[in-house]
Amino acid sequence: MTYKQDEYIKQYNHTAQIANTIRHSRYFLVSILIICLYIFSIYQIFYKSPSLYFNIWFIFTEVFVSLCWLISTVYFKPEQYSLIIAHRWLQFQCFSVGTLIASGIFLIFYYLPATNQSFEPIQALTLSALLLIVTQTFGLTYLTQKLNYFCLAFIPSIVPYLIAQFFFLDGSNHLFSLSINFGLIVILMCAMTSYRIHRRVSTLHAKNNLLVDSAKQQVKWTDELCQQLQDEVNKSRDIELQLQLGNQILEQKVKERTFDIEQMNKDLENQQANLVLAHEIAGLRPWDWNIKDRKIVVTNYKQEKTLRHSKEHQQQLQHVIHPDDIPHFKSAMIQHLRGFKDRYEATYRIQNSQGKWSWVHDIGRVIQRDPDNRKPLRMVGIRRDIHQERTSQERLKLAASVLEQAAEGIFILNEELCYIEVNPFYEQLTGFNYDQIIGKHLFDITANYKSIQRSMHYSIIKQVLKIGEYDGELHEKFLSGKELTLWMHINAITDDQNRVTHYIGIVSDLTERKLQEQRLSYLENYDTLTDLPNRFYYNYQLHQYLVSQQDSIKQLAVIRLNIDRFRPLNEYLSNNGGDELLRQVAQRLRLTNAEALFVAHLNGDDFAIVYEISHIRPSVQEHCERINKAFSIPFNIFGQDHVITLSMGVAFYPEHGRQLDYLNNCAEQALSEAKNLGGNTTRYYSNENTALLEQGIFLERDLRKAIQNNELVVYYQPKINFRDKNIYGFEALVRWNHPEKGLIPPGLFIPLAEQTSLISDIGRFVLQKTAQQIRFWNNLGYQNICVSVNIVAQQLRRGQLLNDLDEAIDANQIDGASLELEITESSLVENLDSVRELLNEIKKRKINISLDDFGTGYSSLSYLADFPIDILKIDRSFISKIGENKQLAIVSAMIAMGKAMGMTVVAEGIETEQQLQYLQDLECDIAQGYFFSKPLPQEEATVFLENNISSPAYTYLI
Structure with a gap:
């Protein structure tokens, strides 16, 4: 047995001892009243000599014991008192009664023989022994649930006899003293034995409760494991079907992919042949340099590939490249290999087989570098023969056909940035003809009135003269009156000695493009x-x-x-x-x-x-x-x-x-x-809005966790039948036992839950717990208990209510008549046809339907006629105002209307005798409210049911 079980048993025994002693102590006090009255009556009948102190003792004892009985009966009701207070009260009561018994023995044994000559000592000894033996027998019967209660009454009672044995009794009474002592010892031993028996029975009952709870938990775990196993089996079947479908799809994809790859291979082969042909026609000679392995693959003019060592290739290049071009070649190659330029590009002369120098253009790029030190590992490139292009370069640059057919403005400037040639499109852009442009400086045809414009022109000219090129956007207003947004590209043309001879400019009109961008910006913003x-x-x-x-x-x-x-x-x-x-x-x-x-x-x-x-x-x-x-x-x-x-x-x-x-x-x-x-x-x-919003957000988050962590509990408020005053049933009410904030009232979290889907989860939880509790009460023998559950509009609209009801009824094997669904009037406003159909399906399961909070919402008599409603529940707001003339008339009309339509009428919120009597006079059917009981946890509800099911509940509660 674990430590928690030992603690539970110990606490259970302590509680049971106090509760049983409180209940039995009333009989003990009645017994004390009777024995004291009996002894007093004997003395008064046979020994009529009055005794003041004996009369005072008798009156005081009767009054005190009666008060003790009244307090135990009225104040210490079941489940309505503190254990500590009850324990102290029992100690005080037992000790006081023992003291009073001792006082009576003293008066009978010592005082009365001295004041009444006809009252002999042997008679006094007999009456006092009767008082002692009878009271201790009653104490043995009713006070041995806890030994210290019996001892508190027993020890003070025997003190007079113990004192008498040493000081007052003569030798003729030794036998009587020994007999009395032996009897008292036997009583004490019996008390100890009775105490042990009670404690053992209480321990066995506590262990039995633990075993019952453990068995229920095991059954619950078994059901969950079975459900998990079934889910896993279903998942395995689904996965198997998905795998079969996936295999079929995969096979189809593989076939399609194989066909695509075959087509791609054919295309690649064709492209490879075309590429070789293109290289051959264009005179391109690709090369592939494996820098890491120091190997290079070169292609000759016959498109034959040759593998050489890098050192051998470098030595060959030293002999075939023109000596004047070797520095330029090496510089371009080194700058690219070191990462200073994005690609390698060099133009140089090589000696052909006839001993003549021919111009070639060599382009390459490193395609693989070491990820750690960025050293080049592999480089590819193409060498092209441009001798013929080089020869005709000046002619091609000045070809008129290029200028005439260009769709962009093109101009040629001399080394002093003056126009020497323009194409027709540039004339169209500027608004000037050919003669008006030729001979003028680059920006002489534009307006230079503003300092910003002059500064921009100066920076462009400075950049062109310094680095030989310009590329950028500018907004120009020409002297012809045209104003355009342009993109201008100017590049310097050099001769063989790298001297600038001309500048070529290309101008694009961005005006329409800018308008498009503005339109897009408008559409975007x-x-x-x-x-x-x-x-x-x-x-x-x-x-x-x-x-x-x-x-x-x-x-x-x-x-x-x-x-x-x-x-x-x-x-x-x-x-x-x-x-x-x-x-x-x-x-x-x-x-x-x-x-x-x-x-x-x-x-x-x-x-x-x-x-x-x-x-x-x-x-x-x-x-x-x-x-x-x-x-x-x-x-x-x-x-x-x-x-x-x-x-x-x-x-x-x-x-x-x-x-x-x-x-x-x-x-x-x-x-x-x-x-x-x-x-x-x-x-x-207002900042208060943020606090309320955050509180709602945190509360919603905690509520979701509460549903997962089983922090919600169900309380049950009894409903009493007006006719026979017996329990008709209960109403299930959900409570939230927050681990940090304690018990949160439903008025705080239910409205929040109704704004989300959480209210449906809470309703499903309450329905399942209620069905389990009904099953528990049915097992105890209470077969006719009906428990009502509140249903909100969201549960009616989500379509899961019937499944939840069937699951709860089937899982717990209960009768549908044991359930009652309370539906508010507002739930019936929308989707009348679907709600009516749903309620008819519920009625097929023998479940009662109650119209809750009648008169407070969208009240309409059509609901009572059109929907299958069995019970009419009058809202507490009307019951609380009973006593006002208008309210009396409304309540009376509601009850009469419900009776006339054959419905059961329930009045909730009854708190006073006046309300109860008025409703009873109107022949209301069911009563509910704090007048009878507050909502109770399931254990206390069970105790309430056990204590009131067979006796008139109304009389007991009153």
Whole structure:
């Protein structure tokens, strides 16, 4: 047995000893009253001599013992007292009674013989022995649940006899003393034996409870394991089917992929042949240099590949490259190998087989480097014979055909950056003809009035003269009047000695492209329907205001607006009408917010305004009032006038936040509060909203964990039948036992759960626990107990209620008549046909249906006639006001109506005798409320059921 079991048994024994002693002590006190009355009566009948002290003892004893009995009966009711207080009370009671018995023995044995000559010592000894023996016998019968209670009554009682044996009794009474002593010892031994028997029985009962709980847990674990095993089997079947399907799909994919690979191989072979042919025709000679292994593969003019060692290849290049070109060749190669240039590119002369020098263009790139030290490992390239191209390069550069057919502006400048040639497209761009351009400097045909333009021209000329090229965008206004956005590329042309001889410029017109970019920017940042900035641009611009260092903007107000009831209005107007309404709303907002920094259309009917708070502008409240006043004028949509209202939420910078998202969230919270109030109002954000929101978020998070961790418990409030005062059943009520916050009232977490799917999970949990409890009570022999469970609208609409009911009934083998579903009137408002069909299906399972909180919601007599409702439950708000004339009439009418329709009428919230009597006079059927009992845990509910099922519950509780 574990330590926890020992502690449980010890606590159980202690509780049982006190509870049983409290119950038996009442009989003990009655016995004391009777024996004292019996002895007093004997003395008064046979020895009529009055005795003041004996009379006082008798009266005091009777009064004190009666008070003790009254306190034990009234105050120490079952399950309604503290164990510590009860323990102290029993100790006091036992000791006091023992003391009173000792006082009576003393008076009878010592005092009465001295005052009454006819009362002989042997008679006194007989009466006192009778008082002692009888009281100890009663103590042995009723006080041995705990030995110290018996000893507290036993020890004071025998003190007079113990004293008498040493001081008063003569030799003739020694035998009597020995007999009395022996009898007292026997009584004490019997008390010890009786105490051990009681303790052993209590221990066995506690162990039996532990075994029962353990057996239930084992059964539950077995069911869970069986369910898990079944789930695993089902999953294995599903996986097997998926694998079979996957194998079939994979086989098909492999076949398709194989066919694709074969086609790709054929294409690659064709491409390889084409590439070889292209290299052969173009005179390209590829090479592949394995720097790591010092091997190079080169291709000759016959496209034959040869593998050489790198050192051998370098020696050959030293002999075939022109001596003047070797430094340039080496420099280009080293710069690329060291990573200074993206690729290797060199033009040099080589000696052909006839001994003549021929120009070649060599291009290559490192395709593999060491990841640690970035050293080159492999390089590939192509060497091309450009001798013929080199010879005709000047002719090709000046070819008129290129200039005439070019779709971009092309110009040629001399070394002094003066025009020597332009093509027709460049003439078209500038607006000048050929003669007006030739001979002028590069920027002489543009306007240079502004210093910024002159500075930009100077930097371009300086860059071209310094590095020989320019590539960039510029906005130019020509003296001809044309203004364009251009992209200009200027590159220097050098001779064989690398001297600049000419400059070639290529100019592209970017004007149309810029217009396209502007249009795209508009589409990206503005809403095409309302022409207002969209959410993206709103967030960007508001962020700029928040991070701006301008001292002039110190306070901002973010106003979020929403059209009230826009969805039904949009459905009525159709899409075109809704769009037209949004356009007119945007236009009116634009006109009424001329002083605002920003007006945006975020989405749908959601708008936002950024308003600067300043002493020279109207206040935010005045500004919002002006908007509302402007929107009081109707909107004409396709010939019909429509009056709309706005809900507005306002958050302030920096009071409510300095970050974009936080400030937007604050405004949205204020807007939500305005819409929850019915719209057509303005709400300002308050920090209390954040606290409530966070509390709700944390509570929702803890509630989800509570469902997973079994922190929810079900309490049961009894229902009493007015006719026979017996228990009709219980109502199941959920409670949350939070591990840190303790017992959380349902009024705090049930509304939160109803906003999410958690209420369905909670309802399913309560239904299962209730079915288990009904099964438990049925096993105890209570077959006719009916327990009601509250069902919310969400459970009716989600479609899982019938499955949950069938699962609970089948799993616990209970009768459907043992369940009662309490449904509120608001649950019947939407989807009347589907709800009616669902309730009819529930009735087929013999489950009772109760209409809860009748008279407080969408009350309609059609519900009572159209739906299969068995029970009518009057809300506590009507019961609590019984005594008022109007309320009496309403309650009376409700009960009469329910009776007339053949329904059972339940009154909840009964707390007073007046309410109970009034409802009983009206022949109400079922009573429920704190007058009978508060909601009880399952153990206390079972005890309540055991104590009240066979006796009139009403009489007992009263």
